[in-house]
Amino acid sequence: MSTTTTQSRFLPILLSCAALGMAILMLLAWLNVRGEEPLSPAGNSASTPAQIERGAYLARAGNCAACHTARGGEVYAGGKGIPTPFGTVYAGNLTPASTGLGEWTAAEFWRAMHHGRSKDGRLLYPAFPYPSFTLVTRDDSDAIFAYLRSLPAVEQPPRLHELSFPYNTQLALAVWRALYFKPSSFEPQAKQSTAHNRGAYLVQGLGHCAACHATRNALGASANNGAMDGSVVAMQNWYAPPLGPYGDDKAAYVRTTVDLLKNGISQHSSAKGLMAEVVSSSTQHLRDDDLKAIAEYLSALPQPSLATIAANEATPEVMKLGATIYSKHCADCHGKQGQGVPSIYPVLAGNRNVTLSNTSNLLQIVKGGGFAPSTAANPRPYGMPPFAQTLKDDELAAVITYVRNSWGNRGSAVSVVEVRVGR
Ligand code: HEC
Ligand code: HEC
Ligand code: HEC
Known part of the structure; x- marks a missing residue:
């Protein structure tokens, strides 16, 4: 008797929960496919050499090959892992193989670029930058597709993503997309050039x-x-x-x-x-x-505010140590006054990168060294040697603090703890 009352009392609640659940799922589903047109069953129309050439250029602008080529692998055959805080997402094969875009139509490709959904309707991870690509025009999308179809087919099956629960579920992606993704088009502004x-x-x-x-x-x-x-x-x-x-x-x-x-x-x-x-x-x-x-x-963007809060002032002792190290290890290239050598060694005096409140790049470059990219105008770039082994943590902290606070530069002091992170 009492069970029936409990049942009759809970049944409506249960039913309304189920109804609410259904409603949320339907809303999620709707939010995830809104604005999509039905895929046209038509096959791919023939492309012209001009369209393919334009597509090749646009693919450069989108840097597609950088993510869709594994280290040492065939160009565009996929397999490169994109690290995210939720796990690794592998970029797929974009060549016209059966394991790539071989069976795709231009409309399906457009749906991936514009709506972030795969050929089979699967929701795609935003490690594929479709939240930006959604602005690409249909015409440009078609040209890129024509270019990709002109590549040699490389049969290479896609790698499975390595994501932790719940990020490996379509439901999590559906929620993410409902919150943060909306397909949109680029609207030129009439008052701009x-x-x-x-x-x-x-x-x-x-x-x-x-x-x-x-x-x-x-x-x-x-x-x-x-x-x-x-x-x-x-x-x-x-x-x-x-x-x-x-x-x-x-x-x-x-x-x-x-x-x-x-x-x-x-x-x-x-x-x-x-x-x-x-x-x-x-x-x-x-x-x-x-x-x-x-x-x-x-x-024309707003000028970034570059408030470098000098939270930690550089002490005279640190500046003195920094100056000694600078003249011994850095001045040969960057100059006694941090003046650099134009287009060869970066200027450090008055260089915005040196005084940014975020010091990640400074630590990366001074510890790990590096090269500017090789380009037509600068085919053999000069290198910056790594100092992680040559200098001790307190010396690294001192020399970085020194360049942030010399020749008119002003930036917070870098601590030994900051230097140690990632050692
Ligand atoms: C920052 C890295 C990155 C860049 C740049 C990038 N992609 Fe991707 N792409 C990915 C990842 C990662 C995936 C896998 C997403 C998934 O499976 O959920 C992907 C998936 C895709 C897919 C869906 C493949 C499938 O099997 O569903 C297509 C199509 C695609 N990318 C095309 C392009 C094109 C065209 C460009 C250049 C305009 C490009 N990508 C640039 C990382 C990238
Ligand atoms: C052999 C020449 C050389 C020496 C020695 C050298 N650098 Fe560099 N430095 C470079 C080059 C070349 C670059 C550009 C590297 C790049 O683009 O990846 C650079 C880049 C930098 C940058 C980045 C500037 C920017 O615009 O972001 C900083 C900061 C820097 N060096 C500091 C130092 C410090 C501190 C030392 C001494 C501990 C030092 N360098 C020693 C050649 C040198
Ligand atoms: C994969 C990540 C990534 C992408 C994509 C990227 N950037 Fe950067 N960019 C960086 C990082 C990291 C730095 C800082 C290192 C440096 O100074 O070179 C930087 C520095 C810059 C700088 C120098 C900053 C300055 O104040 O002078 C410019 C300009 C720039 N990016 C423009 C662009 C433009 C335009 C695009 C798109 C076409 C772009 N970046 C795409 C990572 C990226």
């Missing part, structure tokens, strides 16, 4: 600069509407600084930025680490008008 709009399209869309340069939230989604306000790149310990003009001379900023993206080196600085890879496989291959468009668009 053609170059500005072209730059915006490349930066926000194919170039997916936000994948590194935009702040991320705990679930790896770009926060602040994709603003390029700077971010530590997940799992890589490189800091992609905020993009935007520094100083009032916008023409100088445009020149410097074009140089950096084309040559990997500018009057003041050079591309390092992850950015050197971007320049090497993508931006150095872009046309001058596109690079100028990118730089012009970036120059």
